[in-house]
Amino acid sequence: MSLVSAALLAAGLALVFFYAPVDADQGVIQKIFYIHVPMAIVALCGFMAAAVMAARYLRTGDRRWDVRSYVTIHLSIVLAVGVLVTGSIWAHGSWGHWWVWNEPALVSFLIVFLLYCTYQPLRFAISDPERQARYAAVFAVIAGTFVPVNFVVVRLAQAYTHPRVLGTTGGNMPAPMRLTFLVCLCAIALLFVTLWRLEIGAKGAAAGLRLRMRE
Amino acid sequence: MNGLVAAAYVVFVALIVAYVAIMAGRLARIERALREHDDRGRGSER
Numbered sequence: 150m151s152l153v154s155a156a157l158l159a160a161g162l163a164l165v166f167f168y169a170p171v172d173a174d175q176g177v178i179q180k181i182f183y184i185h186v187p188m189a190i191v192a193l194c195g196f197m198a199a200a201v202m203a204a205r206y207l208r209t210g211d212r213r214w215d216v217r218s219y220v221t222i223h224l225s226i227v228l229a230v231g232v233l234v235t236g237s238i239w240a241h242g243s244w245g246h247w248w249v250w251n252e253p254a255l256v257s258f259l260i261v262f263l264l265y266c267t268y269q270p271l272r273f274a275i276s277d278p279e280r281q282a283r284y285a286a287v288f289a290v291i292a293g294t295f296v297p298v299n300f301v302v303v304r305l306a307q308a309y310t311h312p313r314v315l316g317t318t319g320g321n322m323p324a325p326m327r328l329t330f331l332v333c334l335c336a337i338a339l340l341f342v343t344l345w346r347l348e349i350g351a352k353g354a355a356a357g358l359r360l361r362m363r364e
Numbered sequence: 365m366n367g368l369v370a371a372a373y374v375v376f377v378a379l380i381v382a383y384v385a386i387m388a389g390r391l392a393r394i395e396r397a398l399r400e401h402d403d404r405g406r407g408s409e410r
Contacts, residue, residue, distance in 0.1 A: 162373075181372040188376070224383075231379050235372040242368040340380070347387050354394045361401055 154343040157336040161329070169329040178242040185235040187334040188228045189258070191341050193296055195225030196265065200293020203286035215282040218289050220348045222268055224341060229262045253306040257299050264292055 165183045172179035199221035206214035236255065237247045249255060268288060275281040322330065 177366060177369055180369050184373065184376045227379060227383055231376055234375045238368050238372045238375070344380075344383060344387070347384075351387055351390050351394065354391065354398075358394055358398055358401070361398070 150339075150346065151343045154336070154339045157332065157339055161333040161336040164329040164332055169326050170323065172326075175243060178239060181235055181239040181242075183329055183333045184337070185232060185239060186330070187337040188235070189232045190334065191337050192225045192228035192232055193261070193300065195221050195228065195341065196261070196296045197293050199225065200290050200296075203289035203293070206282065206286045207290070212282060215286055216352055217349065218286065219272070220345055220352065222265060222289060224345055224348065226262070226265050226268075228337075228341070229258070229265070232258065233262060253303045257303045261296060261299060264295070268292070 161183070165180055169180070169183070171177055199218045202214050202218035202221060206212070206218060236258075240249065240255075241247045268285065271288060272281055272285040275284055
């Protein structure tokens, strides 16, 4: 899986630099969007998936769902850092500012990011593992439902300077740009799954080790 | 402009490399601890 993920990522990067045309309006700076937007989509989907996993933990009491939810949030935060940094770089090149406070898309994403940044300190502030998992799951479910609501509110807001990549009209990207974007989206989604499995594997091995130490 | 695009992609790659390196380090630590645990177990059996 990691090989497929690396190959797809390499293909995506090759398409970005050697196949996708330079945007007539924005110029070469637009090429940032091939990683910025997929990372944002995957990170937000990750937060919502973590909410579903947390809900499953609350329903079943199976600790594996709590670990899955935790790892998904952890990875989504890493991607969210990438979204904020690449977005700032794009904004600097395109608008001449690293950050624009009156742009709903930017501020709302920052709020979501900061909200999830409180997840880990909150989780590890509780020493009892049972309570820790339960409180973290409740947090993940509430924060996870906030993500789509936040997205819809931003879409309804007026006065955009942030471009809409996937509008209600289906977007008007030329075919080579759309193909490149879709390959990058699949590559980053697959990379997320690969890294997720790697971290879950590490957590499983650590739990196994703790168990053997106790025996 | 080219420099900014390169910087964005470097950030992306650096994030992934850092994440994989941290995970690889953690796995190596677990593996080492497991080996030490097994060696101790074998030593006490003797």
